[in-house]
Amino acid sequence: MQLTLWTYEGPPHIGAMRVATAMTGLHYVLHAPQGDTYADLLFTMIERRDARPPVTYTTFRAQDLGRDTAELFKTSVAAAYARFQPQAMIVGASCTAELIQDDPGGLAKALDLPIPVIPLELPAYQKKENWGASETFYRLVRALAGAPTPRPAREPNRRPLCNILGPTALGFRHRDDLIEIRRLLDRIGIDVNVVAPLGASPADLGRLKDADFNVVLYPETARSAAEYLKKSFGQPFTKEVPLGVGATNRFVAEVAALAGVDPAPILDGPGSRLPWYSRSVDSTYLTAKRVFVFGDATHAIGIARMAARELGFTVVGLGTYSREFAREVRAEAAEHGIEALITDDYLDVESAIRAAAPELVLGTQMERHVAKRLGIPCAVISAPVHVQDFPARYAPQMGFEGANVLFDTLVHPLMMGLEEHLLGMFREDPEFHDGVGPSHLGGTARAVAATVAPAVTEAAPILLDEPVTITTAPWAPEAEKELKKIPFFVRGKARSNTEKFARERRLPLITLETLYDAKAHYGR
């Protein structure tokens, strides 16, 4: 048993729902108890969908368990077919139905419906949402893409054709990433055959094999299916995820090579505003800002790379809740000289953030709240997210416009360079004293921020990792006074460095000397 308050991912059948809801002409019959229909509101509320997800639940209750839940399942499948007339169906069990072992696949098969009915095995006690989405998409592709055939050579006069794989319902910025990537492909003369699962019908999956190659936007949901398509139809697929300017350029080069076209129209074109914005002098203050990145593997890797190489941040923490992609995240963390954090326990993430003392947190909704509690600026870069991160405006993460969006997203929570400079210069003035937080943090957060240093010991609600209690030497009054002269936005770091320095040397008192000894020591 695992004590859990917040979960980064839902159970695997939620992943299956994300695929079913993304598609058209597909219906999902889920053997599930009453109450599991709560999942509908993720789609109707968070993503603001204007129709119910195409899911029928058996909603069995205790009195049904004594009778025949298998019969209830068959009746539900038959009724859903009669009412919705889908091109294909997927059937499966949620966690409780998995325990009662009714075999949805076999039961649906016995009905002998005139459409493909694809059974899903989603082990609810081992796997989670993203795995469920990936497995569902893979099963659909396997069942509907047709018999494996070698890929015929492309006709000479036809434009290269690709599929775009991975966007789903409830995906973080999937809607706009897709628009951005389609635009890029079109500019170098590549046509899109099928986008799946988002917007595809079961019949469309039967046309996947007509493409020359596949573009994998979100490996978490589409890599298994892409590997199957490679094996069955010889379609290569892209490995680069176009998050940031560099990755977008590499992605364009990779796609152009796969399609046999010239990437120059894009690579020589105007591109993103990010490079100039990042070089402009106002951005100098971003240099080596300490940033902590956590999210799904794809976004964590892509954005950590971009933060370091395109914004000049120092990545002091990198982690993911996607255990399936732990290897890739570890490799990226090694590039930054740190160790990756692979966990789905937000308390571990919270203590890692405390320990790393970053100046900016990039994460999910949960990291946003952790950062708020600690008074650290933060931006959301990955699912899970609340309703505000399904915005009305155009807000991709991928491609050049995505890089523009990311520049703004990552920089705005920080103080603008000029603002920070002025606050440092006039810090003794009543308007700018260190008790006044930056306006975007509500003006009061700074008092909390000052306690990011070990001074903070109040435990989180069910903090399983007790803060280590090591006695820290007291501060001599004149050292304390001197500390106050250090600009407040680096003071927390100065305090923790000095205290660490004193602890390591078992000093009885932190004096003026200790403060500057520590500064010299860590400034090397």
Added chain:
Amino acid sequence: MNAPVPPPVACGGIDLHQEHGQRAVFCGLTGIVWLHRKIQDAFFLVVGSRTCAHLIQSAAGVMIFAEPRFATAIIDERDLAGIADANEELDRVVTRLIERRPDIKLLFLVGSCPSEVIKLDLSRAAQRLSGRLAPVRVLNYSGSGIETTFTQGEDACLAALVPELPRAPAEAAPSLLIVGALADVVEDQFLRIFSAMGIADVRFLPARRAGAMPAVGRNTRYLLAQPFLADTARALHERGARRLAAPFPLGTEGTTGWLRAAAEAFGIDDVTFAAATAAGRARSETALAPHREKLAGKRVFFFPDSQLEVPLARFLARELGVDLVEVGTPYLHRAHLAAEIEMLPAGTRVTEGQSLDDQMDRCRAARPDLTVCGLGLANPLEAEGLSTKWSIELLFTPVQGYEQAGDLAELFARPLRRRALLEV
């Protein structure tokens, strides 16, 4: 699915139907979201799956970040391999939890569908842990979807509390117990009115703290503040307490009827009663008047959700003049709702249970002016051009009593006002 609809059942003057099929409702676990706010030193530990944790996370919204006193012990493969292990695991999780939260005085082990299906004996676990963790009390109830619908989770929780309540002495003076979680502000308003009537000993179940739960005995008279408390009422009856039949305190008329039931039981004369309630009634009437103009004649359709539907429909029909198209309820407790059923307009269609797609067909065909439904249905119906009022808000917002009558009407009037305002 699409099971044949049984013929209407006679029940008062209403047109009662029962329906079976797919249900779009929350399970009883959802009750935790408001119960943990009410009992300030209780912790709710769901023993369930990742689905349960995800459900509470989705239902609690941003509340999940406000250091809530609930969590899920997620059953994994190893627990499923052998039940004995699951008990040890549970003890380990609970012991750790209590060590970390020394402020917790009452721990609820909340059963879920998975824990019920594998027959994990949470009542024995609660007994075992109560002994080990004393003075922390450990109780259990089930909030599973297979047994409970939405607000029935509160019923199951309160019913688990009843055997634990202190015994009131046999010779004690009659006392009044209000049963059902109410907002603190509403409790305080009612206390003032009862006090003005001269009923001094009024207690609430649940109390705000675990150590302050009310005593109960043969001289306890109780008023249900909520319509979904069947098991709690049964448990109170077994302790010798007696229910005062009344409508529910929604709207002027409901509140007055509810207060009058107490006044009659405690022998309060009409003059005192009128004096204690006059000001509240007048304010309630004043607050309702502007909403009546907007809502009168509007056609309203209720999907089943909380069992509050019948009293709400009664309030809307009688005090605001709406026409009721259909009143869906997940469960109709005929005895507790007798006064409400009596007051519903004759011939009102009441549907107990649900077959979702059939009910949506009826709703679309009727094209009501306002549809009261859950959040999984609201946006899809809005997109079809139907105005909706999402029903969960009726549980989280203080709506009972005179002072809230206007707010309650406003909840229904607001979607219509908004629709009229929008030009795009």
